Amino acid sequence: MAGHAPSRRRPPAATPKRDDAPGLPARRLAADVIDEVLRARVALDETIERMLPEAGLDAADAGLARAIAVTAFRRLGTIQQAIDERLDRGSPRQSGPFEPILTAAAAQILFLDVPDHAAVDLAIRHLHEDARSARYASLGNAVLRRLVRERDAVLAESRADAFRDTPDWLAESWHDAYGAETAAAIAASHREEPPLDITVKADPAHWAEALGGVALPTGSVRLRERRAIAELPGFAEGAWWVQDAAAALPARLLAARPGERIADLCAAPGGKTAQLAAAGAEVTALDRSAPRLRRLKANLARLGLTAEVVTADAANWKAEPFDAVLLDAPCSATGTIRRHPDVAWTKTPEDRDRLAGLQARLLDAAATLTKPGGRLVYCTCSLEAQEGEAQITAFLARHPQFRRGPVEPAEIGGLAEAIDANGDIRTLPHQLSGETARLSGWAGFYATRLIRL
């Protein structure tokens, strides 16, 4: 289980023999999703969305499959180590879906409220469905039964090792950027399920009460309980949209005024466009992805907001300079690991470096689209300095016509801990403490406000 290398999708089982035991289809989908995400290094949400129709699950089983897969990625380091330590001769070769089936079962045994016998029995039935893994069914059975017996010890060891669920390159990167204690606090916060935050068009106190949430100092509302979003009051009439509290900060830094022309250069699916449009700005929402822009249009339509929508590559798009520009650049997204734990296991240092090159090109283009006297806000949902602080140090050296417009704590609800020595925003996943661990924290974002002279 030392980690999967990305490769093509696994060929179908040699002798498919489907078992119709209740609960098995959910486990089958979970294991397939885990396998595919690790092999192809693709996003978990998109993978589930793509595989779900074929799996033909009801809502409860679809929810269970998703919970198993998300939990497997949230605790993948603990799970892989616990399985490895119980495989005396290592993971068997040519064993088909053996690893993902054991990973899905271990997620249930160690972390989910699923009866042990169901997790073990269904995994063994699942191993028997493929001739390659069927040969190792008794080995799988022995490993899973040991996990059941030794669960408390596995969990205690994992608790004692803050970085067990964090790949080494990320632990080292956060250690270098923030120091040992903060790096450990970041890793620990990724083990918690994330809260659900919304941005409201107006009156956060009212919506906090109506939805049983808390109004955060920054203006977002945090819901106390997870509920079906589309059924909540205010959703259908477009009073609010889902957006992490940290993700709502960059657009606030632009302090958009009614009638101003603002370009949102990497806009889809439109959370920040919505904030700017709700403030009354004339927004041009640009993105190079047509499918993602379709989602942006649907989101704006529900919210009753408007923007000019442009499909283009922001690196070479030409237009009259704007009063303000927002560049929410594509990035490694390591600041979203708590919400998307697969990111930790699918992104690599090479991705980060490649994306840093793209961010520099997009920043240069954004500079030409900003009027003299105008504001340029650059942000990424990354914890990596290469995509944040270092990117802007290099930008300011290339563009002496820009200077920083430092952020004041009052602009973000007095949260001085989220502002660095340069006056930039640097949110970290363990900040923003709330009533419980699950109601604490926010995404890791970097955001800077630059003024064109």
Ligand SMILES: C[S@@+](CC[C@H](N)C(=O)[O-])C[C@H]1O[C@@H](n2cnc3c(N)ncnc32)[C@H](O)[C@@H]1O
């Ligand atoms: C971090 S997401 C944007 C999230 C969005 N701002 C929001 O708040 O909902 C980055 C976006 O950049 C887009 N993108 C990536 N490269 C681009 C490019 N060269 N030009 C324009 N858009 C690009 C991606 O399609 C993706 O939608």
